[in-house]
Amino acid sequence: MKVKGFFEDIKGPSNILEIRKEKIKNASPKPVTKDPINELAKKIHPDKVYLTIDSVEQTTATSRTYRFVKSNKYGEDAPEIPIFQAGQYISFKFQIGESWVTRPYSISSAPYQVLENRSKKPFVEVSIRKKDGGFVTEYIWENWKPGTEVMASMAHGQFYYEPLRDADTIVALAGGSGITPFHSMAREICNGKLEAKLILIYGSNFKKEFMFYKEFIDFEKNHPDKIKFVPVLSGEEKGWDGETGFITKDIIKKYTDINNSTFFICGPQVMYKFVEKELNNLKIPRKRIRREVFGEMPDIYSMDDFPNSAKNKKYSIKVHIGKNIVDIEASSSESVLVALERNGIKNDSHCRSGECGFCRSQLLKGEIYVSPENDGRREADKIYGYFHPCSSYPISSLEIRISLA
């Protein structure tokens, strides 16, 4: 083995050390603190954003749109409202009494409304429908006013149009407040920032409960080549000459080219079951169906495989937090995450649907129920006893370990 000659070659290692010494000697002694890639990452995904409610608009009898701007209480260096993709959600984090809670809401405003207002006042909006007896929405109704400060994390989720994957036409199948991500998409499309066509088939019980009814009529009027609006009324109402009943395969077929569309579904849990059956009947391939996660299941006992023996039971959960152990009580009807939150233990979460894995924790002992649709665990996590508390329900007493944020 010879590269340049025996004596030259064997000097290699000591030559390297000479060069190294020189290189270091001649380098700048100034600390270089700039990490532009990390700045970009933080701009797009800041750890937290601190927001102030700018305005509240009553949009229907039961729904309001909240507009948020960056809070001015945390200085200039606090993160700006980041850009997002139409269809993504924001996760609010706040305290109600002794409970720490998080809530994901689809963003109803459009990404361009952040970007084009960079020099002025960028904003994001969420449109929330009040649930009777809903612990969190009732709190929001009472307490969120212009000037209220709220902490959040954004933007999350995969419920956005992906041109490399999806067909040119988005068929949006929405129910109730499930219209909000499509309002964001429609705005972005009308503003020329999202290249796609959108056909919204939107179901509601009563005309007065349609959210963004007027907006979508206008979108369609001003951009007939891009937006089509098909409201479907399930209740009876005089003077309604539009579609009625549920979102059936016949209605879907009537208004869309089923072979050249990607179907986006967002709405209450019962709607998914119905609509997915209809799409199956139409033989739409899985890759053409996108579904938004719908948060916690309102009635976990209704799942066929939920064990009967665990229904209406209370269990204790031993929670390891760092070096501490805390005992809390939980009901099998509520997720482990809710049990933690009710007990004032802050275990940060985003999606509350088992999908994002941010609340991932360790299950040391006991049995949980996870509905198959909301099981976003990694295979190795299942083997090693990790779980997502937001989509897991205790069916025995538990011992768990959580990470405090």
Added chain:
Amino acid sequence: MKRKANKKYSKFNEYYDVIIIGAGLAGLSAGLQLGLSGKRCLILEQHNLPGGLATSFVRGPFEFEATLHELQSVGTAENPRKIRRFLDEAGVDVEWIQVPEAYQLVLPNQNINVTLPYGIENMIEVVEKEVPGTRNKMTKLMKVCKEVMDSLNYFGEIGGADKLSKWEMLRNHSSFVKTAGYSAQEVIDTFELPQKAIDIISPYWIYVGVPLKRLSFTVWAYLMGDYFEGGAVVARHNSHAISVGMDKRVRELGGQIEYKTRVEKILAENGKVIGVETAAGDMIRANYVICGSYPNKVYTKMVYPKSEVPEIAYKLTNARNIGVTALCVYLALDAPPEELNIESYSYFVGDTMDTDLIWENYKTLDPPNYITTIVLNKAVEDCFPSGTTEMSITALPKPDGWLNVKEEDYYDIKRFMAKAMIEKMNDVLGVNLFAHIEEIEIATPATISRYTGSWNGSVYGYEHQVWDSLVGRMSTERQERYIKGLEFAGAHSSIGNGYAPAITSGRKAAAEVLKAMREGGNN
């Protein structure tokens, strides 16, 4: 009792033998090594998962491998190599699955389409078939590569080449000594192989990400020797299974790991480490810190007070070049591999095999002219639901092109690059993959930075240039330890990038700490 629960619970002991920053593979293996020696260690990780880049993510019915292509230095149960031996000894349970072939290299412009098998002799035979008359030269070159690898492994076993005399080095490790001062290109050239043969054996440069003219031969030789002699593996249930398995054993050995816990300050006093401070304001004491954060970040942002950082530390980080970052397209395809004309596990596809030209391209936001594609189904048949294919396409850009990307252009650039990378695979396979995409995710340098905090999104630490590669780094690392008790582990430490080096670097850092403890009592 329930009120303000968080404030009440202090998570930590006041003092630990060692604090490890980052639960990447390096941090976890340091934790294992220290646990095996009965030391109490605390691992702090900002993210909510172990493994750093050794991770996976779930989209609907699909769990994607994030980064593992070919894990070297594992070997088989019958012929275990160092990584398998260490993890076995530490009690980490991983099911390893052999990767079927080294790579399929497709260079359409040069009419090269060749698949290299593992096994040094097998590989030489294939090169001979493609470029007749190369057998003897290839045999000699691979012999040198293997000797360099054997020497490096031996130095690792005895705890450093400095334990050997110059005479011993020259007598027993002459291939290593005589090639150490040269680039891969300089050494390869002396074998006078035809260019086509050189092209066929060049692809592994991408696992270090430095063009052959500047890449240290030592590192290239190690890769060639280790991969072709020992083969490569992946883990069942993805690299996350390695990470979570290591996490479990660290805890069983008495270590504590806390996620979602970012270290903001490394506290120092009189040139020595005294502890760390977390973003939540917890101060935790330790006389030793093993650090997965990049030295650039540690010296400029973390060491506190700043006066504890000597000027030479800045000079060192400024003298070095930060390595490549990554751009990766993950696809879930709605057809099985055979319907997509996929034959191999690993593809290297290039407009050229000239690593200088690839390097220049990688500094820009032009479509990558060289990609690496992995089809995991070809090694782990049931990695995805039946009838679907898991494909990842990777390029390793320099941070340069991404430095001035604006937020408003970010998603467009991401998609533009991904589209070009998929189109490259369409050409190779003669299939329109776009018609088959069921899920797609695109990771950029910003994604890497977001989840790992690595400096400028680097995945490979610093460039393995001749002067800043194994020999240069290892001979000087003790004198380049500017703060007593502060060790680095990870891609940016002396061994460099890759799964196996990360694991080895963690062990090595732990060994240094144990040595200092023995020699200096409590620092």
